[in-house]
Amino acid sequence: MVDATGKTALITGGNRGIGFAIAQGLLAKGYRVIVTSRSIDDANQAAKRLNGTVIPLELDVSDDRSIEQAVQTLTAQNIHQLEVLINNAGVYPDSHTDVLTISRDLLNVAINTNTFGVIKMVQAFLPLLEAAPKARVINVSSSMGALDGLTTTAPSYCLSKLALNGATIMLDQSLRTKGITVNAMCPGWVKTDMGGSSAPRTPEQGADTAIWLATESPEGESGQFWRDRKVIEF
Numbered sequence: 001m002v003d004a005t006g007k008t009a010l011i012t013g014g015n016r017g018i019g020f021a022i023a024q025g026l027l028a029k030g031y032r033v034i035v036t037s038r039s040i041d042d043a044n045q046a047a048k049r050l051n052g053t054v055i056p057l058e059l060d061v062s063d064d065r066s067i068e069q070a071v072q073t074l075t076a077q078n079i080h081q082l083e084v085l086i087n088n089a090g091v092y093p094d095s096h097t098d099v100l101t102i103s104r105d106l107l108n109v110a111i112n113t114n115t116f117g118v119i120k121m122v123q124a125f126l127p128l129l130e131a132a133p134k135a136r137v138i139n140v141s142s143s144m145g146a147l148d149g150l151t152t153t154a155p156s157y158c159l160s161k162l163a164l165n166g167a168t169i170m171l172d173q174s175l176r177t178k179g180i181t182v183n184a185m186c187p188g189w190v191k192t193d194m195g196g197s198s199a200p201r202t203p204e205q206g207a208d209t210a211i212w213l214a215t216e217s218p219e220g221e222s223g224q225f226w227r228d229r230k231v232i233e234f
Contacts, residue, residue, distance in 0.1 A: 094154040
């Protein structure tokens with residue numbers, strides 16, 4: 001077990017699915033975990049199901065005011081340092097549409113949450129990340145955002161994850177000199193509310209690489225795209 005005494009990790013969308021499995025994994029390694037959800041009730045319910053030091057927090061990554069309020073709430077609780085930020089929250093609004101029929105509104109929903117929300121999270125929590133030695137940021141992306149994984153039947157999701165991969169590269173370029181590593185990872189097709197019941201992977205399998213990147217991956221590895229603990233092509 002990794003001795004993570006005193007280390008804190010924040011997971012967006014940590015109340016269910018892959019985010020919940022990531023929370024379980026980090027708690028098992030001794031981290032204090034902040035579990036966020038758009039609903040504080042959902043965050044509280046998740047906290048009750050987890051074993052360890054868990055802080056439930058209301059946070060909507062598509063709303064800048066919600067993100068800023070979350071920072072203020074944690075600061076008021078004397079949390080001034082963050083070793084790990086896992087940007088897991090995301091949406092998949094592409095049912096019954098393709099690139100020729102999708103509306104601008106749906107495109108906006110996906111990229112605002114899946115891409116712009118991640119950038120704003122890093123901006124808002126940067127003082128807490130800078131306060132920690134060798135902090136780590138992990139962005140939960142998808143192989144559907146890789147150049148060879150794009151599909152016309154999931155346009156907003158694919159484009160938002162493609163942009164998230166680009167944001168990961170840019171954030172790495174900006175934060176590497178501060179000693180903060182930034183990586184993207186693909187959990188695979190996971191049996192969750194988003195992935196559906198036909199998915200072959202469990203949430204625990206999907207969470208494994210994110211947990212590894214947060215705790216054990218080599219410190220110099222940054223600005224890359226990972227799956228199953230191996231680098232893959234953007």
